Amino acid sequence: MLFSLLSTHEKARLGLLQTAHGAIKTPAFMPVGTRASVKAMLPESVRSIGAEIILANTYHLMLRPGEDVVHALGGLRRFMNWSGPILTDSGGFQVMSLSALRSISSDGVTFNSHIDGKKYLLTPEYSTQIQDKLDSTISMVFDECPAYPIDELGAQKSMELTTAWALRSRRAFRHREGYGQFGIMQGSVFPHLREQSAKHLTDLDFEGYAIGGLAVGEGQEAMFSVLDYAPDLLPVAKPRYLMGVGKPSDIIGAVKRGVDMFDCVIPTRSGRNGQAFTSAGVVNIKNAKHKLSADKLDCACQCYTCLNYSSGYLHHLIKTGEILGAVLMTWHNLHYFQDLMANIRSSIENKQDLDRLLV
Secondary structure, three states, rough: EEEEEEEEEEOEEEEEEEEEEEEEEOOEEEOEEEOOOOOOOHHHHHHHHHOOOEEEEHHHHHOOOOOHHHOOHHHHHHOOOOOOOOEEEEOOHHHHHHHHHHEOOOOEEEEOOOOOOOOOOOOEHHHHHHHHHHHOEEEOOOOOOOOOOOOEEEEEEEEHHHHHHHHHHHHHHOOOOOEEEEEEOOOOOOOOHHHHHHHHHHOOOEEEEEOOOOOOOOOOHHHHHHHHHHHHHHOOOEEEEEEEEOHHHHHHHHHOOOOOEEEEOHHHOOOOOOOOOOOEEEEEEEOHHOOOOOOOOOOOOOHHHHHHHHHHHHHHHHHOOOOOHHHHHHHHHHHHHHHHHHHHHHHHHHHOOHHHHHO
């Protein structure tokens, strides 16, 4: 897996990540396809908006339909009819969110399925094996994502556990040309813990590095305070991925601080709930003022939704719970996010201030 830095503007980076399943222009936003499906979207529709990579969820896919089923049906790309790169998370965040349904040891995490109560033990080795069977282009190491707030001692113990699991994940990873595995930096909001985490991960020479443990309730100001130094601790010649982020202002601020890759459920979840990101700000299509509107959702947008449907029609679809409403609103939001990333890349190339893209 080859990552090339093409240009920089201050800390912002323009790059190209070449993989076994296609190239990814960075900074990049990955639509979330939790269960091998980007909600309310056909794979062809996701491709049409310019997305080059999507994210899938190890935890959910191991429960249903199971990694062996996906493997037997040709891997995730054939299974879901997506020919491009796929990044799979390790399941660590989802398992940690189970709270009372799981217990942690140095070996891994024992948990009960939220679906049928069946008990599982997810270890770094097993998580890596699952992602291999899914034929993930980019696999993530198994980590513990600490809650926020957390005290320094708790953050240190969590970081040390993640470091040990990263080593085991790396040893279990099957190296293949064009495939890669990303390590995950932890350490909450404590700079010396982030530095220790980065040092241990760098020694393992991953194909890329993620910044974990953010977007977990700390707020944008605290997140940016970590991003002011955390990306600088990671290798310049490897991609940097901020997990679970975020809103457009989060993405712009993170790119300015040296981050290359993002994922978040916000554009799809917001779309299904009637919220749209537009050039004029966030729009709630449920508001009564849209009922008789013949205008398109965003006058500056060239997405399929805005080219073909009025705000009044979208208001009707969302208010009546029609499935098409979720499709069209999601389509617009994902298009908006991909347009945002294209404008970010153009701004870096032309040495322009990224803040001009803020709405």
